[in-house]
Each structure stands twice: as C-alpha cells, then as structure tokens.
Amino acid sequence: MPKDPTADLNIEAIQDLLENEEASMQHLFKRALNFYVSNDASRKTEDQKLDDLKKAIEESLK
C-alpha cells in the first residue's frame, strides 16, 4: 500500500540490548513493561502496579 515502506519500525536495537542480559532479567523487563506499557496498564492503580513490580523483582531473584 505505501509507496515507501521506510516508516516501519524494527526493534532489533532493543532486542540486542536484551540479549546481553540473563534470562531472568529479560523476563523481568517484559513483565515490567506489561505492568506499565501494555493495554492492561490502566486497569490497576499505581500502588497495585508498584506492588506487582516489587513482587516480580523478588521472584526474578529466586
């Protein structure tokens, strides 16, 4: 459809960054983004989200 496809984003740059991290950190990163960036983010209060994040941090250390 578009005459020029240059506006398409590729997040390789973020994936490269993540690849340097251990698996538990990668998992924590994705969980944190799901708490705050995903569409479900608006369904919880700020306190609930922070509690979820702290729990995720502690779980990532196990």
Place this chain on the structure above:
Amino acid sequence: MIFHELRISDFLVFPGEQGITIPTKNDGNFVVILAPNNTGKTSIIRALKFLLYGHLSGTVSGAEHKLLNDSAKAATRVGSELSGWIEAAIERDGDRRCIRRTIVAKRAASDSWRTSEVKLEEVKRGKSTVFIPDEGSLQRDLRRLVPEMLFDAFYFQGEPLKGELLGDIGSIRKSLNSFLHEDRWEQAEQAAEDAREFYTNELQKVAGKNTDYEAKLSEEEGWKKQLVQKREELKETKEQLAEAEEHFEETTQALQDLGKPAEADRLLAELRELTGQRDRVKRGRAQLESELARLVGNSCGISFVLTALPKAQKILSKMQEDNILPADVTEGFVDRVLSQPKCVCGNNHDSKTRAAWNSYKAKTLSADLNRGLSDLLDSVGDSGRHSYSKRARQLALSIGEMRGARSKSIVEEKKLEGAVRDGEERLKTFPVEEIRRLSLLLSKVATERQRLSGQVQSLETAIKVADNSCKRVAGELAKLAPKGANSAKLEKIKKARERAEKLRQLIHDSRERLNEAFHQILQKSVAAYYDGSASDGSRAKINRHTLLPAVEVNGEVRKNLGGGQSQLLALAYIVSLARLRKSLHAEMQRLGVGLGKLDDQSFLLDSPFDKMMRPYAVKIAEFLNGNARQIVLLLAKQQWELVSDIIDPMADRIYVFDYYTLPEKVDSLNANDFVFTIRDKKVLLLHKLPDGQLQPYSKILDIA
C-alpha cells in the same frame, strides 16, 4: 482506524438517515466528497469526533440536543422525544464492528429542548438488530485507536492539528508522547526507580541502630543520583554538540555554495511563490469587497427603511385596531348595504350613515390603497414573505460574515506583503548580504560548538568522580554491613535493590533506543515524501528531541512556509507517524508486550488545498494517492477545480452534498458556486426547500 461505512441520522445539517460507504481494499482507497461552502463539510468531522469521544468543543454537557438536526426538531411535537445518531462500521482486528453514539432529547416546550441521554453502543446486525450498551471498554478502545489529542492530526480542516504541527507546540509534543506510548515507558522507568528507593528504605530499616551504615547508605544514594543525572546531561549535551557540528558543516557548505546560480534561482522561486500567494489573497479580498458592495447595493436601503418602521408599525396597529386594515369587505358589499333601506346596525340609513359608507368605499376600499396598506403591513411585520426586518437580519448576517472574512484576508495580505518585501530585499542584496548573514551565523555556531565541547569534558569528569565515589562507598558499606541474624535479610534486600536499579537502567536504555529509532524512521520517511516534492531545494528535518517536523535550508529552519509546503510536510509527517505507531504496536507484540494490534489509519481531510498554488496542490493530490490505506477528501468548488483533473480519475467513489435552503436565499446566492463538473457532467447542488419547510439541510448523494 479503517471505516467501512459512516451513517448519520437527524444530526447537524443532515435530516433523516444518510451515509457514505468507504472501500477498504488493501492498496489504498480514495473517496471524495464535494460540497459547496457552508453546506456541512465540517459537520462530518464534528460528527465523527462526537462519535469517538461523546463531546464537542462549543457544546456543553447536557446541551447535546443542539447537535440534533433542525428540520427533525421542528417536526417533533412538544412532549415527544427525538433521537439523532452517528454510526460507523469499522475494521477491528480483521473483523467488522459497528458503533453508534446516540443523542436522545425531549421537546419540553415549543422553544425548549432537554437532552435525556447520550449513549455509546455496539450494533450487532443479524436477523434482528441488537444494541449492546458500552460499559467503558468500547470507549477506551476508541480512545486508544485514535487518541483525542491527535484527532485533529488525522481528521482535520485545512492543515493537520490546525497548522500548529509546525510551530513546535508543547501540547503537541505531549500528544505525540502519548501517541507513541513514550509516557508509559517513562512511568515504567520511574516505577523501577521507586522500587529501588523502597529497597533502600528497607535496608535502612534493617540496619536499625547502625548509624554509620545508614549514613553511608545516604551518601551512596547521593552519588548514585548524581551519576544518573550527569549521565543524562552528558547524553543531551553530546546530542546538542552533534547538532552544532552538523550545523557548522552545513553553514560552511552554504558559504562555499554562494555565488552558484542555483541559490539565486531558489531565492527567486521562493519570491515568486510568495508573490503569487499574496496576489491570490488580494484577489480574494477584492472579490469579497465587491460581493459586500453588491449586498449593500441590493439591500434597497433597508437600513433606512428600518428606522421608519416603528412609527409605521404604530400607525398600522392603530388602523388594525380600528378595523380599517386590512379591509375585510368589498366595494360590492358596501353597494349592497347602501341599496338596502336599513344599515347593518339595524337602523334606517340617513345622510350621515350613507356619507360614512361612501367615504369608507372611496378611501379605505380603493384597490390601490388597500393593496398598498396590505403590502406595507406585510413588510413591517416580522415574518411576512417581504418582511423588511427578516431581510435586514439576513443581510446583516451575510455582511457580518463577509466583513469577518475580509478582516482575515487583510491580516493575511499584510503578512504576505512583509514576506515579499523581505524576499525582495534579500534578492537585491544577494550575495553580499547573504555572505554577511552566513558569516555571522558561522561565528555563532562555532562559539556554541566550543561551549558544548567544554561542557562535555566537564560532565565526563563529574561522571568519573561520581562513579569512583559509588565504588568507594560500596566497599565501605560492605565493611559496615550488620552481621548476624540480619545479614541474610540485608543481602536479599541488597540484591533486590540492585535488580531494581538494573531494571531502571535497562528500561532507560531501551527508551533511548526506541526514541532514536522513532527519530530515524520519521526523518527517513518524511524526507522521502517531502524532499523530492519540494521545488525550492528545502529539506524536511525532524527534531531529535521533539520529533516534530520542520523545513530547513542550509541548516536554517525556514519560518515562512508557503501553504503548499507546510501542508505537504504536515501530511507526510502524519502519514509517517500513523504507520510508525502501527508498526510499534506490532513490534511490541513481538517483544511480548501486550499493546494490542492496531489497524491502518484512515484520514479525513477537509479542504487540504486551502491557500495553495496549483503546483503544490498537484503534488499533494499525487501524494494522497496510495500513501495511506484510506483517505476521504472533502472539497468545495474552488479546490475541486484546482485539482479535479488529477483527483477525479483516481477517486474510488465520489459523493456530493445536495443543499436545500430558503427560496429567497437561493435567489440571492450565486448558482454558479453550486455547479460542479464531475466525470464530465455538470451537477447543480443548490435547491429550494420543499413547501412548508424552513430549515436548510444537506442530502448526501452517491454520484460516482
């Protein structure tokens, strides 16, 4: 958001149920709606905004009944309810969903309405139609698909975001921040920092009375914060330095290029375009002034007559009271009365009654006088067919509108006059003046480059100090850590704190990379669209920090953009932005973050060729073809004629607004303004209202 269909019922200028169907094939769909001025083009955009958000500027909550169609309101009995709605069938995750926003209002009295309800529903059509009331999720979804702050970027009149896009407006940056979800990334980063601070407090609590440990912990906090802050400052300063260096290179190049004929040609082309624009605005103003003169000329001195009205009304009222006017008997009737021996009162005629009847017949019933008085009564009244007051009100309205347009035109003309004078001056003194200007600029840029370079060095030193201090304090903290029962607990909290810190850094770095990717993609995409079409050698440039577009020539931002240039840049930008957002959602899904799939973006453009010369209008028309999946163009006659040779063949469908208004208004309008040539056929879009109807309205017709 891609539309299959837009339907509207008893809403704004559209009575009854009407609508348009928009094709949805994958390789671009182009629909044109042709409408004379003031017949409802903007109403379509307003209706769409109301559908998506449930409110409109200028309409307070509780007064939504004002948006209902006037003809439908006039036909509603006192005590009855009227519903008006706007409905859209949209594409959502490959499925077709239908949404409707309805206003229900009650006519409380002949001139009073009360809004009973405004509701959003999903419409499911099967064997029977089911309306599912929205409990909030549908509204949330609509706001996510098209954030209200950016509605004006995709569905607009004239220029996207009312032309503010190119003015580096803070609120637009905020909207972009939300549009690309950068605000949510910021929140995630802040949350990781909040978690880190929480664990620091926990450490202090566990340390208990170990004041040395607590003091060291505070010191470490101080150094860590300083380290984060200085790193951020360094990053920004390095970016500024890179920009200053680029600017320095460009200015040096521009100085070297001086004397080459291309530069003089560019200045000349720019001046030519400005002169053209100024002349066009001037012609528009002259046309307005002659129209004003015509209106005043055709007014037949109504204003003067109006001053005599109160007195005339008083005399005529007295005549009505005395049953002299209007005459309700004929001359024949008087003759028959006089031929009888008795008068109508029952008494015999005498010379006095006969004289009175004869005088009444001669004076009051004289055909000319009676007709004259009746006409006068009609004229001085408030609602008669020839009412002076009514005509005067219409005239005052038309004159007021024209005066407003004339004032705007004068301001625009003055602005353009100034720009033309500047251009002429630059051309006159070129290249001497240009060399002086660029030399000054070069010196300024060089000073700035030096200052930023020094700042980078001092920030790097500060970071080294903070980093070393963090390491030193961490060692000291390890020695001071409480021993015994608390040590295991302390160790666990320390690890959680380190993890929170690392998470913050990871989110921060990812944000940086994402923002950099946004910048690169927008720069590449907008430049690809704009640079090739701009005839004056100007280039599109996306600001690294604001992500907003600008036009540069020789490294300098051009402030005086012609209508065509700014429109082309803004369109290239919003099309690029919509595609960037769609791919951002897809990529985030790939990463495992549930942002939800976004469909393609549609664009509804009302009068996008406003104040534009044909060469740019042609470029924009060509740009619109195939650069977005769905474009609906709303055009009045002047803009249609400017580019119909390009747009007519490429339009998948063409609709028109057929306008109905009062007979006297039809007579006073220039019928030619309502004649459109579509696919080689002439179509007249102006009609008199059917008998008995008083409210003007528009009907949407599918023409081709």
